[in-house]
Amino acid sequence: MAIERKFKIGKPILEVKNISLSFGGVKAITDTSFDVLEHEVRAIIGPNGAGKSSMLNCINGIYKPQQGTVSFKGKEIPNITPNLMAQMGLSRTFQNLALFKRMSVLDNILVGRKLHTKTNFLEVAFQLPKVKKEEKINRERSEEIISFLEIEDIKDTPVGKLPYGLQKKVELGRALATDSSVILLDEPMAGMNVEEKRDMCRFILKVNDELGTTMVLIEHDMGVVMDISDRVVVLDYGKVIGDGTPDEVRSNQKVIDAYLGVEH
Amino acid sequence: MKPVFMTYTKKDLINLAVCMVLSVLVIPTFITTEYWYTSILIPWLCLALATIGQQIVMGYTGQLALGAAGFMAAGAFAMFNLILRVPDLGFVGSLIVSGLIAAAFGILFGLPSLKVRGIYLMVATLASQFFIIWMIDKFGWFKNYDSSGIITAQDIVILGKPFTTPLAMYFVCLAVTTVLTLLAMNMARGSTGRNWMAVRDMDIAAESMGVSLLRTKVQAFAISAFYCGVAGALFAFCYLKSLEPVAFDIKLSFKILFMCILGGLGTINGAFIGAAFILLFPVLLNAIGNNVFHGAIDATIISSIEQVIFGGLMIIFMIYEPLGMAKLWENIKQKWKTKIPSSTNLKSSLGKKT
Secondary structure: OOOOOOOOOOOEEEEEEEEEEEEOOEEEEEEEEEEEEOOOEEEEEOOOOOOHHHHHHHHHOOOOOOEEEEEEOOEEOOOOOHHHHHHHOEEEOOOOOOOOOOOEHHHHHHHOOHHHOOOOHHHHHOOOHHHHHHHHHHHHHHHHHHHHOOOHHHOOOEHHHOOHHHHHHHHHHHHHHOOOOEEEEEOOOOOOOHHHHHHHHHHHHHHHHHHOOEEEEEEOOHHHHHHHOOEEEEEEOOEEEEEEOHHHHHOOHHHHHHHHOOOO | OOEEEOOEEHHHHHHHHHHHHHHHHHHHHHOOOHHHHHHHHHHHHHHHHHHHHHHHHHHHOOOOOOOHHHHHHHHHHHHHHHHHHOHHHHHHHHHHHHHHHHHHHHHHHHHHHHOOOOHHHHHHHHHHHHHHHHHHHHOHHHHOOOOOOOEEOOOEEEOOEEEOOHHHHHHHHHHHHHHHHHHHHHHHHOHHHHHHHHHHHOHHHHHHOOOOHHHHHHHHHHHHHHHHHHHHHHHHHHHHOEEOHHHHOHHHHHHHHHHHHHHOOOOOHHHHHHHHHHHHHHHHHHHHHHHOOOOOOOHHHHHHHHHHHHHHHHHHHHHHOOOHHHHHHHHHHHHHHHHHHHHHHHHHHHHHHO
16 A cells, blocks of 8 residues: 555554364364454455355354464464454444344444443442543543444434444444454445445455554455455355455455356 | 423423312312222222333333232231331331331342343242232231231321321322332333343343443342332232232232233333233123113123123234234324324315315
């Protein structure tokens, strides 16, 4: 990239080593390893059923892989749970939208501030001064994120009533509110039109650029991925078939075969 | 709207002031018949409080629990024993401790919510209902070895002053309910409530944001049981004036569940609306039976009609307004607001023409 980056790409922050995951007899991921460097935009691509979402679910602790390890910030994490990973500074979005449908946009983003909320329910019930102080800070940060994502006009709307594209944005906002160092995005642009996709790309790059957040994203659309990511890992049938910069991946014969099919 | 005091907006404070004037000044001056206090206002406040408890666990946290009356029984009998055995605690102290004892049961019976959900959780929580009642019946100690089965509740004495008239008891219930309602509103609107609702709407996402499912669910069960316990103690001491396990049977649990659903899941004011509706509706139906049909309809038929209408209403609400009467009320207000300016516009446009 020609432009000087504010946050230089650094050492590996997230390492996945020899992960194997199977559901009964079905092997979703076989012996997969790759790493994610600090401050980079890393994409995981692959055809349908390649095990991309399963991979994210392993990293985030929703699935427990039968083999292999996940290291985060230099530490190997033996018993991964979504809660633990959140506490360590890893947040995520979901493929099929996992927003809190009956809550407003602002409240959804405020839930993302959970780990920055230290007061307990009794203190909240009596609204002690420290609760008000903390709530004020959390609200200000959430409002910042809302204006960053340009969704001020819908902040009091229940998210269930919003169109799909906006919901995806809110979900990104909620992940941002955690102030995590790594955000996993599970198909952030699925089901969007060209304009919305361009918008989402802009936000992903803006977050990475301004906050230095490491972004790991899964995407179907090859064009989009090649444009915005620093490095790409390609999965097919649960195995890594290519890993490198977009240009390297594009010229990789195995990747071309997987995407375009191959004559036998 | 910005909160002015604690989590309350200006509108909330005005509403609160109106309610307080009504309940503290207007009602005591204009209602002098004891019947209204002993049979309607006191049980209404007690049951509304229990319904808030049910709201917290079901409306806010989305855990289908059915055992409110069991926790009420725990609270009521804890209160009886505390006043009997630890008189130094005083009425308010005993009330808080009996709430805490009910909360301990809430934690115990809330634990299954970590493994089962939906209708299965409902069946699991039924255990609390039956277990608590059975425990009180089985061990005579809880009833102070009273053989008659019905124990008279002790008189309410706060700071040396007796509160025994219906009006005085009404004020006790009013004070407790008001304080606990305000606290519940703070929790529901603060970070605590957001965690509850996050667990309700999408638990896996909540967990990925760092919300602990274990802590949030158990906390909701405990707070819910605390509210039910306090409500149960008030129910026994101010309304029934006696203690018998049968008064807290499964029927009462269902009643509270209906109040919760009809009032509107996930709303605090819905608890009051729902409780008022379920309590007043039979009274209204009886009045119609007596005054319109002059007793031509048998009382048993009237109570059957009541059941039929309740059932029908539940189905209608579930289909057309799942958020209950509180939402219905909001919608009506919204319609009024939009109607009034449009009618003035109409007038002015008519004025221009002529």
